[in-house]
Amino acid sequence: MINTTYYQDLTKMNTFGMKVKARCFMEYDSVADLVDIEFEELARPVLHIGGGSNLLFTDDFKGTVLHSKINFIEILEEGSDVLVSVGSGVVFDDFCAWAAKEGLWGVENLSYIPGEVGASAVQNIGAYGVEVKDVIRTVYCYDTVEEEFVKFDVEECEYGYRDSVFKAPEVKGRYIVTHVVFALSRTPQPRLDYGHLRDAVMASSVSLSSDPRPATSSLTHPLAGGGMSLPSDTEEAMMSRLTPALIRKVIIKIRKEKLPEPSVMGSAGSFFKNPVITAEHFARIEAAAKAEYGPDYKVPHYDLPDGMVKVPAAWMIEQCGWKGRRSGGAAVYDKQPLVIVNYTGDAYPEEIVGLERRIIASVKAKFDIDLHPEVEHI
Ligand code: EPU
Numbered sequence: 001m002i003n004t005t006y007y008q009d010l011t012k013m014n015t016f017g018m019k020v021k022a023r024c025f026m027e028y029d030s031v032a033d034l035v036d037i038e039f040e041e042l043a044r045p046v047l048h049i050g051g052g053s054n055l056l057f058t059d060d061f062k063g064t065v066l067h068s069k070i071n072f073i074e075i076l077e078e079g080s081d082v083l084v085s086v087g088s089g090v091v092f093d094d095f096c097a098w099a100a101k102e103g104l105w106g107v108e109n110l111s112y113i114p115g116e117v118g119a120s121a122v123q124n125i126g127a128y129g130v131e132v133k134d135v136i137r138t139v140y141c142y143d144t145v146e147e148e149f150v151k152f153d154v155e156e157c158e159y160g161y162r163d164s165v166f167k168a169p170e171v172k173g174r175y176i177v178t179h180v181v182f183a184l185s186r187t188p189q190p191r192l193d194y195g196h197l198r199d200a201v202m203a204s205s206v207s208l209s210s211d212p213r214p215a216t217s218s219l220t221h222p223l224a225g226g227g228m229s230l231p232s233d234t235e236e237a238m239m240s241r242l243t244p245a246l247i248r249k250v251i252i253k254i255r256k257e258k259l260p261e262p263s264v265m266g267s268a269g270s271f272f273k274n275p276v277i278t279a280e281h282f283a284r285i286e287a288a289a290k291a292e293y294g295p296d297y298k299v300p301h302y303d304l305p306d307g308m309v310k311v312p313a314a315w316m317i318e319q320c321g322w323k324g325r326r327s328g329g330a331a332v333y334d335k336q337p338l339v340i341v342n343y344t345g346d347a348y349p350e351e352i353v354g355l356e357r358r359i360i361a362s363v364k365a366k367f368d369i370d371l372h373p374e375v376e377h378i
Contacts, residue, residue, distance in 0.1 A: 001142045002036065003027045014052035015114055017081045017266030018349055021066040029069040029089070031149075031178045034142040037066075047378065048176055050119025051091065054268050059377045068118055070178060075096055081183040083137060088118025088177045092125070099184055100245040106135040106184040107242040110193055111116040111251045114262055114269065118177035120317045121168040128251060129194035133159035137183045139166075142177035150175070161372055162273060190242050201250050215294070259301040266342030267333065268375040272313045272357065275369050282309040285360050285367055289319075313363075313371055314338040327355045353377070 008025035009309050011017060024043050028034065039046070045049075045063040049055065057338040070087035077083040082104055096111040109130040117121070120132050121139045136159075139152045158165040166175055194197040251323060260267050277285075287298045302310045317323065324334035329347025333339040333357070340352055340359075361370050 002033050008065070008142075010052070010057065010061070012050065013065075013067070014055050014057055014268075015262040015266060016052075016056055016154070016268050016352070017345060017347075018352075019346070020057040020060050020349075022061040022063075025071055026064060026065045027065070029071065031070060031142070034176060034178065035147070039051065039144040039147075044111060044239065046173060048100070048118075048173065050088075050116035050122075052116055053114035053262070054119065054123060055373055055378055056349065056375050058353060058371075061378065066176070067074045068176070068178070070118075072179075081137075082183055085179055086117045086182060087179050088116065088121075090117045091115075092117055092120050096248060100248045102241075102355040103244065105189045105244050106182065107132075109194075109197075109251055111248040112255045113178075115170060115182055121157070121177050121180045122164055123162055124164050126162070127255075128197055129191050131159070132230055133157065133163075133164075135182045135184060136180060138181040139177055140179045140181070143175055145174050149178070170350060174242055188242060189241075190239065190247060192247075193266040197250070197254075200254060201242065201247055202235070202238055204253075205241055205246060205251050214326040259339060260333055261339055265349075266345065267339050269376050270313075270338045271340040272317075272338060272359075272371045273317060274310050274313050275373045276304065276308045276310050277289070277369060278309055279309055281368070283309065285341040286312070295300050311369075312338070316363050316367055316371075317359055320366055322359055327351060327358075329354045332359070 003026070005021065005025045008020075008022045010022055014020075020082075026037070028037070042064040043062070045278060046066065047061065048068075049065045050068075056275065066089070070089045070091040072085070072087045073083060073090060074085045076085050084099075084104070092110070092115050095117060096107045097367050098109075099107050107130075107277050109128040110125060110132060113120075113125050113127055115125065115378050121136060125132050136154050136157070138154065139157055141150050142148075145151045154167070160192065165171065166177075169276060178242050190201070192201055259269065282299070289299050290297050300315050304310055314337050317332065322332045323374065325332050325338040326343055328351040329342060329344040330351040331341050331343035333341050340355055342352070357372065363369055
């Protein structure tokens with residue numbers, strides 16, 4: 001069924017909470033509905049949204065907004081991989097919760113990312129060392145130009161950091177994701193190498209375990225008590241107790257501590273991408289930081305396989321003094337400066353964009369780096 005409304009209020013359909021309207025809004029709940037839509041006839045421009053969690057509406061939308069409510073999760077095949085087909089309108093975290101409950105590994109690190117499954121495959125969402133491309137097998141779409149259903153195997157999606165073939169300017173908007181097939185697994189495969197994730201998971205594995213079996217020894221350590229690990233309880237033994245549900249629980253706790261809850265304070269998650277610079281450029285930045293903070297100071301960074309260096313934009317924004325700063329209704333989030341928030345709940349788009357411009361200018365002046373927004377401006 002297709003539901004069409006005019007001058008639709010979009011405030012609740014964008015996590016930034018921008019108070020804008022769409023001239024035409026169409027929601028559909030089946031793959032077959034797409035065939036019935038006359039794409040040529042729609043008021044232009046046409047924008048397909050998911051959970052509206054990566055968008056900044058800068059004005060009322062003059063064209064047509066489309067939204068999928070295709071909502072199913074279905075196991076297709078149980079082999080060494082468990083292939084799961086998921087509708088584009090499923091809330092991504094509902095899929096993560098379902099997988100955790102089923103004991104399926106693969107998406108637990110992506111828990112609690114706002115947005116829907118269709119958009120996740122376009123944006124290649126990622127967190128805690130995992131990107132959704134790592135578990136995507138096939139993306140099924142409707143081609144609005146040729147008016148036919150097409151599929152893209154993961155290699156054809158040309159995934160990069162928050163990037164895919166679906167975002168290429170020449171095809172943008174042409175393909176509408178209908179469903180995505182993910183390859184999950186019943187074989188444990190925890191990915192804990194990001195930051196302090198391993199420590200956080202190990203700590204909770206001890207305190208949450210209802211059955212703290214002393215793995216290799218029956219002796220009770222005199223200091224062993226509630227929430228403490230036994231010396232004989234090796235990391236290996238702890239690893240064997242891990243479940244996707246437990247990792248999901250830890251990830252949700254970390255995210256809640258660092259990122260604003262969209263229902264409480266509007267935002268679009270990370271506002272900027274983390275920039276990638278040359279090793280020489282990074283060396284200059286590190287030398288300047290050591291001169292300022294002392295020789296032991298270390299600038300956070302990730303060395304990439306190609307010799308380039310990824311530097312957290314959060315660190316640079318903080319260094320420029322923006323952390324927690326307000327500008328009208330907008331603010332830089334005090335716990336994670338990569339996030340710009342609708343602090344008052346009624347920030348104007350201009351206030352968000354003004355803050356964005358000033359952050360970009362000061363990072364450029366201090367570090368000679370151009371920050372690029374991850375959030376799409378509409
Ligand atoms: N940092 C600071 N000050 C802060 C916060 C962070 O200096 O106040 C530095 C720290 O050194 C920290 C580093 O920044 O180690 C990285 O911080 P964090 O682990 O929070 O990750 P991020 O690089 O800032 C990325 C994603 C997030 C994702 C996290 C965790 C991008 C643009 N953002 O942020 O994704 O949740 O990693 O994996 O890649 C999103 O895309 O909306 C999003 C929230």
